[in-house]
Amino acid sequence: MTTHQLTRRFPLTTWWTVLRISLEERLVYRGDFALGTLMRFLPLVTQVFLWGAIFEAVGTDGSGTIAGYTYQEMVAYYLLTQVSRAFSSMPGLASTIALQIRNGEIKKYLIQPVDLLGFLLLGRMAHKLVYYVVAAGPFALVFFLCRDFFNGWPDLLTMVAFVASLVMSFLLGFFLEATLGMVGFWFLEVSSLLFVYMLFNFFFSGHMFPIDMLPGVWGTIVRGSPLQYLAYFPAAVFLGKIQGEQLAWGLGLEFAWVVVFVILSRVTFHFGVKRYSAYGG
Amino acid sequence: MIDTTANEARAGQGGEAVANVHPSYLGVFLTFARNSLVRDMTFRANFIIETVSSLSWMAMNLGYYMLIFRFTSSIGRNTGWGEYEFFVFLATTLVVNSIVQAFFMPNCEEFSELIRTGGLDFALLKPIDTQFLISLQKIDWASLSNLLFAIGLLAFSLAHLPAWPTAVQILLYPLYIACGVAIMYSLMITLSATSVWLGRNQTLYDFWFYITNFSRYPMEIYHGTVGSPLRIFFTYIIPVLVVVNVPAQLLAKPLEAQSWPLAVFALFAAAASLWTSRQIFRRAMLSYRSASS
Structure with a gap:
């Protein structure tokens, strides 16, 4: 039986193998991984002190709020965006796709009976799964040390919405970056485009500050963009800032953005392959 | 190019002549600067894109702090860091960072790689101080646009x-900027020299970023049971807090009596950092085993 026939008959076996190989690949550097995760919280230390100083100036007795956030909530917000980012960030995804287009490596997906997006998605899922297993320790430690910044656990409904928003933020992050990578079919060199994306992502996803702080038209624009689901939205859901009808709308819109980027990545891949001329080796 | 040819001609005269060569450090540095500029100008579009990208990064950062000052009038209560005082602080951070990025960052990055690949052999053979050579070989001119900003x-x-500011303040400011740059450079060269022992030092830049992150805000924000030890550690052990704080205080806040001891300490910290990093660099060179060359 050829491999082709094998995959036809056992499509799941193929995908399971891909996932298992990726998992094993990722587990090789687990020590470095855990240390890296813990270190990633270090910049938060300066943020905690910075906001401490800002809130000192705003309200002497700790009652002051900024854009509806108390000091406690602000710190909790920054901690929670680390969780959102753990789901939505896709380091190197778009640049890898663009590089594979440029050096011709992408050919292998065109001849082998493997779907490029499916293959990459499984690779990322494996990466994330290993990441959560290894990062659970450092995350638990940091959240335990900072437990005083939280008002206990949110109710069940909020938790369910939080988990749903995180899973969708993973999918949104993946398909958004994959679409950007596909631009490589047209431009070959996409590093400037990726820098612009990184810049906007950093400031307008809520990673740097809660987007509730943005005034007027800026706030409206940013709230209409899909970026907010990559960091701000899940954190705000957990803190109970978004509830009831707003929450349902938010989750619905997040889902819609995921669908939009699934389609966009498929369409750009489809048309990209048509104009692809297999440069490189 | 003429300098290089001249050096080669002199080197060609035999081993004895090489030993007697006393390179003009300024001349070599200027050649490095010119070569880097030539290289940057060869890819002009790329240079412009890099400049625009880093400037937009600066602008976004400034926007973030302008946003913060919509909600508060100062960073910390009675610290004296109001909006424009803090912008002086921010500008000082950018001045120090852009100098470090333009002159040392690309080189220290390269240094770790030279150690790993054995390419350092070529630097060691050249009749010039190795630390000077590997620290200043490349200059990233695009980063200097940040300096202008x-x-x-x-x-x-x-x-x-x-x-x-008074004349004294204006005269002392560049001196303390130089101290700040010296401290940052020492830290960076020390971190990259550790590649000799660690083989590969991938988390080097993460580590650099995480440590220097502490220098980005006024030191007054670190107080309390966790903050005070942090402040002391990053002032006296790894002196990244004096890098920006001292020059910024000098300009933004009227010279206060209590800030003088810190200003004197900054001079000492800069000298001590340079000396320590030089010692570590030498040790690293002694341990260098020219792997894979």
């Missing part, structure tokens, strides 16, 4: 302060 921001913020 920072100076612009500095002038703008100073104009909004109640009083213009």
Whole structure:
């Protein structure tokens, strides 16, 4: 039986193998991984002190709020965006796709009976799964040390919405970056485009500050963009800032953005392959 | 290019002549600067894109702090870091960072790689101080656009302060900027020299970023049971807190009696950092085993 026939008959076996190989690949550097995760919280230390100083100036007795956030909530917000980012960030995804287009490596997906997006998605899922297993320790430690910044656990409904928003933020992050990578079919060199994306992502996803702080038209624009689901939205859901009808709308819109980027990545891949001329080796 | 040819000609005269060569450090540095500029100008579009990208990064950062000052009038209570004082602080951070990025960052990055690949052999053979050679070989001219942005921001913020700085303040400012750059450089070269022992030092830049992150805010924000030890550690053990704080205080806040000891300490910290990093660099060179060359 050829491999082709094998995959036809056992499509799941193929995908399971891909996932298992990726998992094993990722587990090789687990020590470095855990240390890296813990270190990633270090910049938060300066943020905690910075906001401490800002809130000192705003309200002497700790009652002051900024854009509806108390000091406690602000710190909790920054901690929670680390969780959102753990789901939505896709380091190197778009640049890898663009590089594979440029050096011709992408050919292998065109001849082998493997779907490029499916293959990459499984690779990322494996990466994330290993990441959560290894990062659970450092995350638990940091959240335990900072437990005083939280008002206990949110109710069940909020938790369910939080988990749903995180899973969708993973999918949104993946398909958004994959679409950007596909631009490589047209431009070959996409590093400037990726820098612009990184810049906007950093400031307008809520990673740097809660987007509730943005005034007027800026706030409206940013709230209409899909970026907010990559960091701000899940954190705000957990803190109970978004509830009831707003929450349902938010989750619905997040889902819609995921669908939009699934389609966009498929369409750009489809048309990209048509104009692809297999440069490189 | 003429300098290089001349050096080669002199080197060609035999081993004895090489030993007697006393390179002009300034001349070599200027050649490095010119070569880097030539290289940057060869890819002009790329240079422009890099400049625009880093400037937009600066602008976004400035926007973030402008946003914060919509909600508060100062960073910390009674610390004296109001909006324009803080912008002087921010401009100082950008000045120091852009100098470090333009002159040392690309080189230290390269240094770790030279150690790993054995390419350092070629640097060791050259008749010039190895630390000088590997520290200044490349200059990233695009980063100097950030310096212009920072100076612009500095002038703008100073104009909004109640009083213009005095001549003494203006004269001392570049001195303390130099101290700050020296401390940052020492830290960076020390971190990259550790590649000799660690083989590969991938988390080097993460580590650099995480440590220098502490220098980005006024030291007054670190207080309390966790903050005070952090402040002491990053002032006296790894002196990244004096890098920006001392020059920024000097300009933004009237010279206060209690800030003088820190200013004197900054001079000492800069000298000590340079000396320590030099010692570590030498040790690293002694342990270098020219792997895979």
